[in-house]
Amino acid sequence: MAYETQGFKIDNSGKRVVVDPVCRIEGHMRVEVNLDSHNVITNAVSTGTMWRGLEVILKGRDPRDAWAFTERICGVCTGTHALTSVRAVEDALGIQIPENANTIRNIMQLNLQVHDHLVHFYHLHALDWVDVVSALAADPKKTSTLAQSISDWPMSSPGYFRDVQNRLKKFVESGQLGPFTNGYWGNPAYKLPPEANLMAVTHYLEALDFQKEIVKVHTIFGGKNPHPNWLVGGVPCAINLDQVGAVGAINMERLNLVKSIIDRTQEFVEKVYLPDIIAIGGFYKDWLYGGGLSGKSFMSYGDVPQKANDYTAPNLLLPRGVVINGDLGRIHEIDLRDPEQVQEFVTHSWYKYPDEARGLHPWDGVTEPDFALGANTKGTRTRIEQLDEGAKYSWIKSPRWRGNAVEVGPLSRMVLGYLQPKQYPEIRDMVERALHQLDAPVGALFSTLGRTAARAIEALYAANLQQTQFDKLIANLKAGDSSTANIDKWEPSTWPSEAKGVGFTEAPRGALGHWIRIKDTRIDNYQCVVPTTWNGSPRDPKGQIGAFEASLMNTPVAKADQPLEILRTIHSFDPCLACSTHVMSPDGQELTQVKVR
Amino acid sequence: MTDKTHELLVLGIGNLLWADEGFGVRCVEALQAGWQTGPRTLLMDGGTQGLYLLPYIEEARRLIVFDAVDYGRAPGELVVAVDREVPRFMGVKKMSLHQTGFQEVLMAAELLGRLPESMVLIGVQAEQLEDYGGSLRDSVRAQIDPALLIARDWMRRWGLDCLPRSAPPDGPALTAAALQLAAYEGGRPSAEAACRFGDARVLAGRAAG
Numbered sequence: 001m002a003y004e005t006q007g008f009k010i011d012n013s014g015k016r017v018v019v020d021p022v023c024r025i026e027g028h029m030r031v032e033v034n035l036d037s038h039n040v041i042t043n044a045v046s047t048g049t050m051w052r053g054l055e056v057i058l059k060g061r062d063p064r065d066a067w068a069f070t071e072r073i074c075g076v077c078t079g080t081h082a083l084t085s086v087r088a089v090e091d092a093l094g095i096q097i098p099e100n101a102n103t104i105r106n107i108m109q110l111n112l113q114v115h116d117h118l119v120h121f122y123h124l125h126a127l128d129w130v131d132v133v134s135a136l137a138a139d140p141k142k143t144s145t146l147a148q149s150i151s152d153w154p155m156s157s158p159g160y161f162r163d164v165q166n167r168l169k170k171f172v173e174s175g176q177l178g179p180f181t182n183g184y185w186g187n188p189a190y191k192l193p194p195e196a197n198l199m200a201v202t203h204y205l206e207a208l209d210f211q212k213e214i215v216k217v218h219t220i221f222g223g224k225n226p227h228p229n230w231l232v233g234g235v236p237c238a239i240n241l242d243q244v245g246a247v248g249a250i251n252m253e254r255l256n257l258v259k260s261i262i263d264r265t266q267e268f269v270e271k272v273y274l275p276d277i278i279a280i281g282g283f284y285k286d287w288l289y290g291g292g293l294s295g296k297s298f299m300s301y302g303d304v305p306q307k308a309n310d311y312t313a314p315n316l317l318l319p320r321g322v323v324i325n326g327d328l329g330r331i332h333e334i335d336l337r338d339p340e341q342v343q344e345f346v347t348h349s350w351y352k353y354p355d356e357a358r359g360l361h362p363w364d365g366v367t368e369p370d371f372a373l374g375a376n377t378k379g380t381r382t383r384i385e386q387l388d389e390g391a392k393y394s395w396i397k398s399p400r401w402r403g404n405a406v407e408v409g410p411l412s413r414m415v416l417g418y419l420q421p422k423q424y425p426e427i428r429d430m431v432e433r434a435l436h437q438l439d440a441p442v443g444a445l446f447s448t449l450g451r452t453a454a455r456a457i458e459a460l461y462a463a464n465l466q467q468t469q470f471d472k473l474i475a476n477l478k479a480g481d482s483s484t485a486n487i488d489k490w491e492p493s494t495w496p497s498e499a500k501g502v503g504f505t506e507a508p509r510g511a512l513g514h515w516i517r518i519k520d521t522r523i524d525n526y527q528c529v530v531p532t533t534w535n536g537s538p539r540d541p542k543g544q545i546g547a548f549e550a551s552l553m554n555t556p557v558a559k560a561d562q563p564l565e566i567l568r569t570i571h572s573f574d575p576c577l578a579c580s581t582h583v584m585s586p587d588g589q590e591l592t593q594v595k596v597r
Numbered sequence: 598m599t600d601k602t603h604e605l606l607v608l609g610i611g612n613l614l615w616a617d618e619g620f621g622v623r624c625v626e627a628l629q630a631g632w633q634t635g636p637r638t639l640l641m642d643g644g645t646q647g648l649y650l651l652p653y654i655e656e657a658r659r660l661i662v663f664d665a666v667d668y669g670r671a672p673g674e675l676v677v678a679v680d681r682e683v684p685r686f687m688g689v690k691k692m693s694l695h696q697t698g699f700q701e702v703l704m705a706a707e708l709l710g711r712l713p714e715s716m717v718l719i720g721v722q723a724e725q726l727e728d729y730g731g732s733l734r735d736s737v738r739a740q741i742d743p744a745l746l747i748a749r750d751w752m753r754r755w756g757l758d759c760l761p762r763s764a765p766p767d768g769p770a771l772t773a774a775a776l777q778l779a780a781y782e783g784g785r786p787s788a789e790a791a792c793r794f795g796d797a798r799v800l801a802g803r804a805a806g
Contacts (some may be wrong), residue, residue, distance in 0.1 A: 072614050167708075
């Protein structure tokens with residue numbers, strides 16, 4: 001099979017490499033690629049390997065409870081799913097939330113954004129760039145010099161790095177590599193000198209320690225952790241600035257704690273995370289593979305409404321819009337209600353539609369499993385050796401915007417911000433500063449490295465926005481408005497017999513939408529279209545490839561049996577398969593299996 | 598004495614949307630409902646939260662974890678692992694669906710030098726995990742009370758209170774009202790409305806493995 005799509009030449013004639021499961025992600029996914037005689041990827045097949053059925057769990061339940069179920073889909077986007085769900089119900093029932101509720105939700109959402117980005121980089125992705133074992137050979141003095149040259153972060157003395165190195169040595173010698181087990185240590189695709197590796201591993205540990213602080217904000221506003229409470233109509237917390245003590249309403253003391261967490265988060269991102277990305281990026285800026293769809297077709301629903309209840313593009317502090325076919329001068333508006341815009345196809349997914357040449361809008365979404373393998377599959381139904389991408393090959397559906405495959409996530413958001421400097425001057429400045437520090441052209445953004453850098457830039461942007469949202473909350477409270485919820489339409493007796501709505505957010509890994517239909521006060525249909533469905537989608541009726549598959553195209557792989565480059569690029573999307581598919585993996589299959597055929 | 602905030606953290610982990618995977622969470626719910634524990638014992642529904650649980654684990658002197666496991670034993674069989682066995686046990690075989698996540702949390706706590714000084718894992722052999730949106734099978738449900746008694750015995754050994762409740766708990770419930778066992782089971786859509794089978798490859802793979 002050989003054909004052209006979206007500017008890529010697809011050819012599956014070379015040897016096939018299978019990576020299953022792709023480790024260090026939430027959920028279970030598999031990637032197969034074909035390599036030509038120079039070990040360059042000429043075809044990529046990405047599949048989510050399990051079916052889920054959230055839609056059917058929610059049928060018949062109270063729409064006001066949907067958030068609690070969606071919060072349980074996975075352990076990563078917990079709060080984002082809950083927020084999207086309450087927004088969908090509010091949209092369906094025409095509920096207007098108070099300003100304070102909007103601001104508090106923004107702070108929580110931004111908080112989750114920064115937390116997820118930080119954890120993703122240091123704990124799931126850094127090991128694709130950083131060789132832990134090489135850090136053991138570093139000179140702590142040189143490490144200190146390097147660290148001090150890129151940031152004035154105080155923890156940078158030679159003694160400090162020596163201590164960490166000793167701790168690491170002990171840990172590795174104890175035979176408990178733990179989180180570091182899955183590395184291809186020593187692979188030639190690692191480019192950092194030992195000193196940079198030691199600095200990065202040290203910051204891995206610091207980030208591990210610091211990330212705990214960030215999430216305390218969720219406990220304060222959400223009432224409890226690790227599953228904060230949410231409320232249709234607002235937020236489930238009362239605020240009383242004059243109250244004393246730690247119980248009951250949120251008081252000034254609690255808000256001061258939020259403020260101090262925001263301050264420290266901003267400092268950590270500015271002085272540790274972003275400088276690390278720039279330093280690491282400097283060693284990899286000749287490795288600009290992995291761009292895929294990012295410079296061509298990308299999308300963001302936008303998020304963080306400045307004023308409550310206005311979800312249109314001019315009111316959103318995270319940009320909204322779609323760019324297609326590389327026309328960066330034209331940003332299309334998105335209408336999530338329009339049946340012609342967001343549609344899901346299943347020609348290559350294990351589901352059945354009445355007419356599979358057509359896509360379905362989520363309000364009319366159908367989730368009927370249909371597991372069958374194509375004629376060219378190698379192996380058996382229960383032990384697939386090689387998928388047949390000409391047939392159905394994934395449990396992920398293929399969402400498209402007006403028929404176009406698009407990439408979603410931090411890179412899409414930051415590029416949309418960059419393209420609109422009047423509305424987002426701060427994003428423009430931050431992106432330009434990073435490019436300047438790296439001495440790289442704008443086009444370098446459209447790469448695996450660019451995706452990883454955009455996430456760090458966005459972490460700082462989100463941390464800064466948290467500050468302004470916090471100030472806004474305090475100003476509004478001081479002006480005498482302490483309202484946090486609107487319960488006018490809480491009682492189902494006030495609802496119409498039929499209603500439908502859509503809620504959206506920008507989850508850390510990209511655009512997230514929940515579409516709901518309510519009938520006689522109960523959920524009649526509920527469809528989630530999640531970011532990893534957009535990025536990880538299989539092909540569509542036109543043979544167009546999704547963002548994961550596109551990003552792997554044309555990448556050289558140094559060692560076919562150690563597909564570090566594949567993991568690096570897939571991880572750069574921060575994939576979360578738990579909600580795009582139902583997670584399940586066979587017994588004992590913990591380490592990534594790589595098979596070269 | 599200890600510099601830690603909690604003498605004991607009792608954690609239920611697992612995804613309650615996946616049938617027997619809900620065992621851990623249902624255990625802490627039942628513990629809260631039926632037993633009075635001391636002021637420095639924290640009960641928590643950990644769900645599938647991974648690194649979000651790190652601060653609580655670091656702040657606990659001792660740890661009890663309830664979870665569903667998969668050791669290929671008879672459905673409903675209880676398995677107890679203690680201290681160093683807990684993370685290692687978890688490393689031997691895929692024990693639960695989020696096992697890598699929780700194992701990593703323990704590793705992280707260890708890397709930071711903040712691992713609890715005692716740990717007990719009380720696991721139940723799951724019978725059914727493929728029923729998304731379903732609840733506990735009878736063989737597993739029947740083990741909630743025995744699992745609680747094992748936890749109580751450990752608390753007694755450590756000199757911590759755990760007495761049958763005389764009055765309902767005064768604190769907030771651990772899980773949202775809609776997710777509590779009765780509401781969760783009662784509100785389930787019918788089998789006709791909800792397609793409930795899993796991935797044939799994985800089902801067969803599990804049976805073969």
